[in-house]
Amino acid sequence: MTVRVRFAPSPTGYLHVGGLRTAIFNFLFARHHGGVFILRIEDTDTERSTQAAVDQILDSLRWMNIAWDEGPYFQSQRMPLYRAHLDRLLESGHAYRCYCPAEELEKKRKAAESEKRQYKYDGTCRHLDPKADPAGRPFVIRFRMPEKYPDHFDDLVLGRIPIDEERLDDWILARSDGMPVYNFCVVVDDADMRISHVIRGNDHVANTPRQILLYQAFGYSAPQFAHIPLIHGPDGSKLSKRREAEYRKLGMSVSVQEYARMGYLPHALFNYMTRVGWSAGDQELFSLAEFIQKFDLDGVGKASGIMNPEKLKWVNAQYLKAEDDHALAQKLVPLLAEKGIGTTADDRLAKIAECLKPRSNTLVELAEKATIFFIAPTAYDEKAVRKFWNREARAWLEHLVEVLPELPLADEAAMEERFKGFAEKFSAGNMGKIAQPLRLALTGSTASPSIFTVMNILGKDECRARIRRAIEELGKLG
RNA sequence: GGCCCCAUCGUCUAGCGGUUAGGACGCCGGCCUCUCACGCCGGUAAUAGGGGUUCGAGUCCCCUUGGGGUCACCA
Numbered sequence: 353m354t355v356r357v358r359f360a361p362s363p364t365g366y367l368h369v370g371g372l373r374t375a376i377f378n379f380l381f382a383r384h385h386g387g388v389f390i391l392r393i394e395d396t397d398t399e400r401s402t403q404a405a406v407d408q409i410l411d412s413l414r415w416m417n418i419a420w421d422e423g424p425y426f427q428s429q430r431m432p433l434y435r436a437h438l439d440r441l442l443e444s445g446h447a448y449r450c451y452c453p454a455e456e457l458e459k460k461r462k463a464a465e466s467e468k469r470q471y472k473y474d475g476t477c478r479h480l481d482p483k484a485d486p487a488g489r490p491f492v493i494r495f496r497m498p499e500k501y502p503d504h505f506d507d508l509v510l511g512r513i514p515i516d517e518e519r520l521d522d523w524i525l526a527r528s529d530g531m532p533v534y535n536f537c538v539v540v541d542d543a544d545m546r547i548s549h550v551i552r553g554n555d556h557v558a559n560t561p562r563q564i565l566l567y568q569a570f571g572y573s574a575p576q577f578a579h580i581p582l583i584h585g586p587d588g589s590k591l592s593k594r595r596e597a598e599y600r601k602l603g604m605s606v607s608v609q610e611y612a613r614m615g616y617l618p619h620a621l622f623n624y625m626t627r628v629g630w631s632a633g634d635q636e637l638f639s640l641a642e643f644i645q646k647f648d649l650d651g652v653g654k655a656s657g658i659m660n661p662e663k664l665k666w667v668n669a670q671y672l673k674a675e676d677d678h679a680l681a682q683k684l685v686p687l688l689a690e691k692g693i694g695t696t697a698d699d700r701l702a703k704i705a706e707c708l709k710p711r712s713n714t715l716v717e718l719a720e721k722a723t724i725f726f727i728a729p730t731a732y733d734e735k736a737v738r739k740f741w742n743r744e745a746r747a748w749l750e751h752l753v754e755v756l757p758e759l760p761l762a763d764e765a766a767m768e769e770r771f772k773g774f775a776e777k778f779s780a781g782n783m784g785k786i787a788q789p790l791r792l793a794l795t796g797s798t799a800s801p802s803i804f805t806v807m808n809i810l811g812k813d814e815c816r817a818r819i820r821r822a823i824e825e826l827g828k829l830g
Numbered sequence: 831g832g833c834c835c836c837a838u839c840g841u842c843u844a845g846c847g848g849u850u851a852g853g854a855c856g857c858c859g860g861c862c863u864c865u866c867a868c869g870c871c872g873g874u875a876a877u878a879g880g881g882g883u884u885c886g887a888g889u890c891c892c893c894u895u896g897g898g899g900u901c902a903c904c905a
Binding site: 360361362364394395396397399400401454457458461468469470471492510513514515519523524526527528529531533534535537538553554555556557558559579581582584586588589590624627628629631633634635636653654655656657658659660662663664665666667669673708709710711712736768771775782783784785786787788790791792797798799800801802803804 | 831832833834835836837840841842843844852853854855856863864865866867868869897898899900901902903904905
């Protein structure tokens with residue numbers, strides 16, 4: 353049997369990380385088994401579905417490099433298929449028209465609630481003669497619960513799930529406007545698309561019995577179900593778009609595209625998300641090829657996980673360090689442009705990326721640190737000024753400006769040798785005593801890549817200008 | 831509240847009857863060092879509780895507790 357799986361988001365907003373994880377699990381499962389990964393947009397809720405959301409979801413998936421093999425299919429374009437299936441159920445008696453007004457049903461529901469009773473549809477229209485339909489009156493289509501049904505189903509990750517205790521009534525298949533409802537469309541579509549495995553969040557387990565009954569009513573065999581654990585926010589509850597403000601404070605988000613904005617690499621996000629709820633021994637970092645080779649449902653745990661932005665950051669830092677310097681430069685260009693720095697992804701920018709990547713967790717951080725190579729410091733760290741800019745420092749910086757023309761800036765190893773000589777002369781061999789005042793002059797702070805790398809990237813002219821400016825400032829200190 | 835699911839360090843997890851309960855993030859030390867990082871070395875920290883089963887339970891069963899999910903003419 354060929355594996356066919358699908359990711360079926362509803363386009364009511366951007367792609368959120370929980371959905372992303374479901375997409376990843378399906379994608380990896382398909383690739384691992386040489387199967388087909390299908391994308392289906394569940395837009396039967398015309399009130400809430402938007403084209404903008406569809407675009408955002410597709411963009412996020414593309415950004416994550418999660419490529420689908422079929423689709424996207426849109427449920428809104430498959431009405432004839434649903435109609436035909438509805439008719440089939442109506443004809444076979446597995447469904448019937450219900451004319452109960454929504455308000456009345458709502459009243460009954462409220463009543464049940466106040467009496468602390470479980471609400472169930474009372475079956476008012478269950479035994480109406482289908483031929484005696486009161487023409488013109490609005491109706492919904494309900495499923496006719498069979499007498500007999502399976503007492504459980506087997507979930508690939510959760511195991512045996514009982515359904516005999518399930519609260520099942522004659523639920524609605526199609527709204528009064530004729531639009532079929534989610535629980536109906538999934539089944540028709542999954543059957544029509546010959547889905548072999550339904551891998552989805554375990555917030556869907558309660559829906560599964562109904563869907564299984566529908567398969568049964570149609571005479572279709574049901575796919576295998578795999579309900580993966582949800583990902584929760586730091587407070588332990590389901591990730592919610594409404595909590596976004598709180599998440600932002602913690603350096604996280606529910607929005608996939610937000611991670612792009614925050615400077616995360618798509619594969620880092622991919623790696624992190626996959627590893628919550630799935631593992632293969634002690635390994636933390638996987639290439640896509642490794643994920644495909646190792647991913648399977650038996651590695652999926654049952655317990656839900658909590659999103660940990662700190663670890664995501666670490667994973668991202670790992671991939672940042674491993675990223676090619678020119679590729680990084682490429683990604684940096686637009687971020688620098690936002691800061692008003694116009695540059696191309698040249699060798700110089702690659703060199704900047706190289707020395708900054710072990711010092712950054714995200715692309716945004718990297719771009720931030722990179723500015724110092726384009727814009728001379730306008731202020732100097734006060735504490736550092738007091739500590740490093742003294743009379744000796746001034747003498748040393750003045751000497752440096754003088755000998756600058758003959759220094760081999762491009763040869764960092766040779767520069768280090770020359771500096772050892774300077775250290776002997778100006779600070780009794782203490783490299784720190786000459787490096788720090790210079791670093792302060794060049795960058796305005798006491799933290800930067802190797803001073804030799806900084807000089808190399810800046811070049812002689814820029815170094816001279818910055819050092820002179822520093823000497824000037826130093827002079828004002830008296 | 832009914833029903834369902836889950837339960838190993840703060841977090842992600844390994845473990846699939848016999849381990850000094852392992853790894854990772856974080857945190858704390860140390861090393862490296864021109865600063866900051868990276869890296870390396872070390873440390874901190876867990877089997878929710880109670881009953882069983884067994885020669886032997888993190889591993890199997892039951893109960894309690896805790897957490898989560900779900901109860902629409904949403905998906």
